[in-house]
Each structure stands twice: as C-alpha cells, then as structure tokens.
Amino acid sequence: MTTHPVARRVPIVLAMFVLMVTAVLLAPLIGTTHISLRHAFDRSIPFSDNVDAQIFFIARLPRALAAALVGGTLAAAGVIFQGLLRNPLATPYTLGVSTGSALGAMLAITFGASLPFVGITSASLAGSMIAVLIVYFLARARHAGLSTTVLLLAGVTLNAFFSALILFVEYLSDFAQTFRAIRWLMGNLDVVGYSSILGALPFIGFAFVVFAWLARPLNLLSLGVDAAATRGVNVTSVQRWAFFSASIATGAAVAIGGPIGFVGIIVPHLVRLIVGSDHRLVLPASAFLGAGFLVACDALARIVLAPLELPVGVITAIIGGPFFLWMLITKR
Numbered sequence: 001m002t003t004h005p006v007a008r009r010v011p012i013v014l015a016m017f018v019l020m021v022t023a024v025l026l027a028p029l030i031g032t033t034h035i036s037l038r039h040a041f042d043r044s045i046p047f048s049d050n051v052d053a054q055i056f057f058i059a060r061l062p063r064a065l066a067a068a069l070v071g072g073t074l075a076a077a078g079v080i081f082q083g084l085l086r087n088p089l090a091t092p093y094t095l096g097v098s099t100g101s102a103l104g105a106m107l108a109i110t111f112g113a114s115l116p117f118v119g120i121t122s123a124s125l126a127g128s129m130i131a132v133l134i135v136y137f138l139a140r141a142r143h144a145g146l147s148t149t150v151l152l153l154a155g156v157t158l159n160a161f162f163s164a165l166i167l168f169v170e171y172l173s174d175f176a177q178t179f180r181a182i183r184w185l186m187g188n189l190d191v192v193g194y195s196s197i198l199g200a201l202p203f204i205g206f207a208f209v210v211f212a213w214l215a216r217p218l219n220l221l222s223l224g225v226d227a228a229a230t231r232g233v234n235v236t237s238v239q240r241w242a243f244f245s246a247s248i249a250t251g252a253a254v255a256i257g258g259p260i261g262f263v264g265i266i267v268p269h270l271v272r273l274i275v276g277s278d279h280r281l282v283l284p285a286s287a288f289l290g291a292g293f294l295v296a297c298d299a300l301a302r303i304v305l306a307p308l309e310l311p312v313g314v315i316t317a318i319i320g321g322p323f324f325l326w327m328l329i330t331k332r
Contacts, residue, residue, distance in 0.1 A: 009275045016271075016288035023295040024068050028060035030299045032306045035060075058193060066191040066256050067298040067312070068291035071263055073204050073253040075271075075290025076211055078264030079283050080246035083218035084239060085148050092250040092264040095155030095243075099162035100131025101254040102185055106169045109181045120184070121196045121255045125203070128251025131158060136243065146239040187260035187313020189298050200252035207249035208287075210241055215279040218242070222277070260313045262320025263290050269327060 029035070039045065039052040047053055077092040085094070092098070104127020108120045135158055139151035166185075170178050191197070217238040220228040229235050250264075267290040268282065275281040294312065297319065301310040 006278060006281060009281055012275055013281055013285045013288065016285050016292070020068060020072070020288045020292040020295070023292040023299075024064050027064035027067070027295050027299045028056055031055075031060060031302055062194050062197060063189055063191050063298065064295055065194075066197055067189050067295040069197060069200070069204065070189065070253045070257040070260065071267075071294025071297075072287040072291035073207070073249045074260065074264040074294075075267040075286040076208065076283055077246040077249045077253070079268045079271075079279065079286050080211060080214065080218070080242050081264075082268060083214075083221060083279060084242040084246070085152060086222065087152075088269065089265070090152075091261075092246065092253075093159075093259060093261070095135050095151065095247065096131045096158035096162060097128045097247050097250045098254055098259040099159045099166065100134075101125070101128035101251055102259055103127045103162045103166055103169070104130075105184055105255075105258070106166050106173075106181050109184070110169050110173045110177050121199060124255040125200070125251050128247070128254060131162065132244065132247040132251065134158060135247075146236065146243065148239070151243070183311060184258045186311035187258045187316065188311045189257045189260075189294075190309075191256065196256050200256050203248050203252035207245040207252075210245035211249075211283055214238065214242055214245070215283055218279045258311075258313065260294070260316055262316045262324070263294055266320045266323055267293060269324075 029037070033055060035052040035055050037052075037056070039050065040056040041053070042050065045053070074092050078090070081090040081092060081094060082088055084090075101124045104123040104125070105120050107127075108123035135151065135154045136146075138154040138158075139146050139148075170181060173181065217228070217233050220231050220233050221235065221238060225235050228238075254260075268286045271282055271285045271289055275285050294316070297315040298312045301312045301315045304310060304315075
C-alpha cells in the first residue's frame with residue numbers, strides 16, 4: 001500500500017511542533033541572571049519575596065510566549081500573502097500593514113501623554129486596521145472582486161506614504177520619544193506580563209481559524225484564478241478572507257513586538273524546501289518553525305552582548321538577509 005505524500009510529511013510537521021515547544025520551555029531559563037526553577041515553583045515562598053518566580057513568570061515566560069506567538073503568526077501570514085498574491089517575495093509587510101501599525105505606535109509614543117487611555121499596543125493595532133481598510137477599498141475591483149495587482153501597488157504606495165508620515169512625527173518628537181520609537185521600529189519583544197498577549201490573542205486566533213479553511217483553496221488558487229474557479233473555488237471570497245485574515249494577524253503580531261522582519265519570508269521558503277508546497281502542511285509547519293525560530297532569536301538577542309540587549313529584529317535581519325541571498329543564488 002502506497003502512503004499518501006501528505007501523510008509521509010506529517011512527522012516532519014510534528015518534529016517542528018516539538019522544536020517550538022522545546023524552544024519555549026528552554027528560553028525562560030536563558031538570561032544574564034541565573035534563576036532556580038525549584039525556587040520559582042516553590043509555593044512556600046510568597047510571590048512578592050520570590051525573585052526567581054518574578055523573573056520567570058513576569059519577565060521571561062511572557063517574553064517566550066510572545067516570541068512564539070509573533071513568530072508563528074508572521075510566518076503563517078507570510079504563507080497566506082504569498083498564496084494570495086502568487087508571489088514568493090510577498091511578506092506580511094508588503095501591503096502596508098506594518099507601516100500603518102508603526103504610524104499608530106509612533107503617534108502613541110509622541111502624543112501619548114495627551115491621550116492617557118491610548119497605549120502603544122492598541123494604537124499600533126488601530127493603525128494596522130486603518131491601513132488594511134484603505135488598501136482594500138483601493139484594490140476592490142468593480143466587477144471581479146479584488147485585483148491582486150492593484151492590491152500590491154496600493155500596499156507599496158501606502159507603505160511609502162505612511163513611512164513619510166512616520167518621519168514627520170519623528171521630527172516633531174523629542175530625543176527620548178524618538179529613541180523609544182526607533183527601538184520599537186527595530187522589533188522589540190521586551191514584554192512584561194501577559195496583557196499585550198491576551199489583547200492580541202482573539203485577533204490571531206480568529207485569523208488562524210480562517211487560515212485552516214484557506215489551505216485547500218490556496219492550493220487550487222496556485223494553479224491560477226481561472227483554474228481555481230473551474231474547480232469550484234469562489235475566488236473573490238477566498239481573496240477577501242485571505243487578505244483580511246492575514247492582515248489582522250500581522251497587525252496583532254506587530255502590535256506585540258513591532259515590525260520584526262524576515263520571519264514571514266524566510267520561514268515559509270525554508271518550510272517549502274522541506275515539506276513541499278501543499279498549504280495543508282506549509283501553514284502549520286511554518287507557524288511552528290516561525291515560533292521556534294523567533295524564540296531562539298530572542299534568546300540570542302538577550303545574551304549575545306550581555307548585559308546589553310539587542311532588538312530581536314536586528315538578529316532576524318542578520319540571519320535572514322544572508323540566508324535569503326543564499327537562496328536566491330542557489331535557486332536562481
């Protein structure tokens with residue numbers, strides 16, 4: 001009996017899941033300050049007096065969980081955007097979501113004192129949603145749903161426009177605000193507590209439910225719009241759900257950790273080299289590998305120049321840039 005090609009690659013996906021779980025479990029143990037797990041989980045010591053427990057549960061565990069959530073979300077969103085646009089170079093930031101989120105964060109950092117109820121996370125998420133709506137209404141064709149060409153052009157144009165607005169807001173900021181904004185724009189997972197994770201979780205959870213439904217339609221869409229339509233795919237509906245779900249997921253991820261680059265393009269490419277192009281495998285595998293990859297990068301960012309701490313976006317760029325160039329050279 002011949003094993004189905006998808007079934008043969010399921011153990012690889014499970015191995016990536018194990019890799020993600022291992023990274024999340026080990027990351028809280030890494031840092032400049034040594035902690036004892038026995039003390040951290042010792043309930044006989046009051047939490048207010050238990051330094052190990054405070055470091056583990058308030059500082060390091062939320063950071064590891066945030067890195068896994070952001071990495072997995074960006075990688076999965078990259079798969080969706082690449083399938084939607086049928087372009088292997090598409091990233092979660094191609095359509096202006098990242099710069100919209102960054103503009104919202106910049107406004108919160110610069111003018112947050114006069115808006116006490118607006119935090120960086122909520123402003124970032126609001127900025128990304130505004131960018132999504134603008135791009136959608138620009139790209140909506142009159143008779144044929146979304147035009148992917150106009151979608152791409154609108155996203156690139158909005159990226160440039162929002163980037164100019166970000167520079168203008170930076171010009172109005174003082175030195176401390178500008179420094180804080182630049183650190184955020186580099187990608188920073190300096191998460192304390194679980195509030196930002198819990199705030200983004202409903203958006204990401206909704207997006208992943210849609211991702212699971214999109215796997216088969218994206219397989220057919222990769223054959224072309226006409227071929228997918230003849231096989232019963234509602235192309236317009238699939239395009240809309242793919243665009244909105246991936247954009248919402250990207251906005252929520254950026255709201256947690258800032259615009260962390262290369263995860264959404266490098267991880268999907270690497271996964272396709274390992275498991276093939278079937279989205280039923282590529283989507284979960286990319287989510288698992290992206291999560292483990294960003295957790296490892298964040299751990300490296302905390303120790304490579306200890307006691308200084310690098311923004312995790314710097315680490316992903318240093319790793320991702322040469323890797324992507326190597327892929328371009330070897331795969332032509």
